[in-house]
Amino acid sequence: MTTIVTYTTWLTTTSLVRVPTCQSTVSIAYKHQQWWLDCYVCRQQQCRSSDSHTAILNHASGLRPHPPANHSIGNSVFRPSRVSHPLNNDALSRALMDPQYPTQPLMDFEEWTLDLGKLNMGMPFAQGAFGKLYKGTYNGEDVAIKLLEKPENDLERAQLMEQQFAQEVMMLATLKHPNIVRFIGACRKPIVWCIVTEYAKGGSVRQFLMRRQNRSVPLKLAVKQALDVQGNGLCSWIRSDNLLIFSDKSIKIADFGVARIEVQTEGMTPETGTYRWMAPEMIQHRPYTQKVDVYSFGIVLWELITGMLPFANMTAVQAAFAVVNKGVRPIVPPDCPPSLGEIMTRCWDANPDARPPFTEIVAMLENAEMEIMSTVRKARFRCCISEPMTTE
Template structure:
């Protein structure tokens, strides 16, 4: 954890202090590992036969409140997904030949042990006879993510392993599993990933959601590199996110890890907000774990361990909007830790493009204001984006932003 929120910015980008900075960074990562924090220090993506799921990588324990879809500690599987393996997915109630040595998959499908229902969510209990599992394509300390089908529909299957030798971690992980299930079952919106069901076995918990064939927004933007991003598409996708988040906030939830990795693209190019494993009901915010999230998108009050509200999601949305407009990774000329230092101590934010539509620039800068009270609510953001969409359609119908900043700068 960051014990002192007043970071020494002299170490950031100062080659004279490289040794001191390296030592601090090593100590920082060591503290992350020692304290089992939920903080994601950077992100990566994996893809699998036209589908993808985003993840975050750090030294934290997977027994945190992060969902496996955006799981700290996740690493890509060394063996890529093979279409030939995928052909063997369609076996009711069985795992593929490729998973015969996969203990988690075998534990889920083992008929020796009964499937437990979910307390208060019996109707969401998965019928394992209808679940067809394909190969795993991501894994973490306590779980894996698989692609498969359920009732013939492509799905993402998250398996979490019950820690055998740590009753405390097992209890915490089960509580977080129940929390994610309850939230996914409760939240029903076109721009939120659809929950299909879940189940419990003695040594494994399973969550099944719809599978987004288009991958994550971050993957989409990375593949475009510096090519022009259609403005109409950028605003349309931003509106999807804003509408989904307005729905979440209306129900007094906070996502806490809103970022382009956790925004999935459906076949119709609409956006689905995913990874509610770190979300919390907005009550007694001072008791919330402040480290949850990913630095490049994280509000300064979360970095500094200060009390926070739903406005942390608004801050993150401002960064996401900037990504959609520029196609670039936020603070890509900094490490994630350097970005955190700069955001907190110098008020650094991504540079708004000079040719950016004024209303979009205004939304960004208001969303990532250091003062949470200045940040608009998502209902207002939706109205502003709808006005921008109308302006685009009537006055700049063919406008496209060209990402010409090969080394994007940041501005205080």
């Protein structure tokens, strides 16, 4: 069944960040979610991603900054009855569940305020520069809980983080789409902010690749479902650790994130964490179209084939410099089927107009599938068609 996505025009520019002029649908690439699960690629090398930065679209919101208060996470009181597993020295979860800190209003999104009596904190499973991710339950449902710590000694950073927290709540509460994680609710306290979404049992695409080790990634036939979409797209920052796999094998974009503030407060642009996947025109803040998604798709395809982090021997900023000034791209494996190599190199062409539209990419992937399955010499790419993908 052909899926058609309607897109809205994007973007105006402020002196600080780009913002959408109106509510938009999710990026074209995420409508092609089945592709991530339906090509045939092989994991060559386990690689741990050191980047925890994620992208966020800044937008004015009804969430208002709260006035400074003399609160300290170190002074919060641990309430073991509210936490399902003891968390040694976990000040963030203690601060969230401690009743001495009042819950602050979400203003325009008050209906999304969490009832902390229904929230059970589990163990943390990921950590970034400004907070942690936990597994837990809310009203009996498995959820992912993101806790963010308000910087106590950096007012500028704290205000920017709160602005982006407000933006993330606004986007999750208003953008209803099958390829965006389902929003459960949020909570503000003086020293910690909380966002709760549905839990992805399969983890991220990058975690999936790491778990596979040297085994092939079993992907099936759904390239035909991948897309028949045309028009202007909401330009996104596609990256393997921001795509989550759910138990029904669907893939959704997650975490509009605030970690990018880490670089922005140093006078650089806020997108630094996504540089490994970002098209040159976005890095340079030149005008861009949905072809930036095509570029990022090519980088993620390379990840699926190699299992490696793009530009793993560079920092994100070094990678950005190399991409823009040196024309550096990931190295296509010598035994990669030519058809897959062509898709990647065309997708990450420096000239956006030379990058193929997604409709053409789908056809190229279908042809690559036939080549992979008919070429004995490329046996390592013949990825166990009958083996079901699991999220265990």
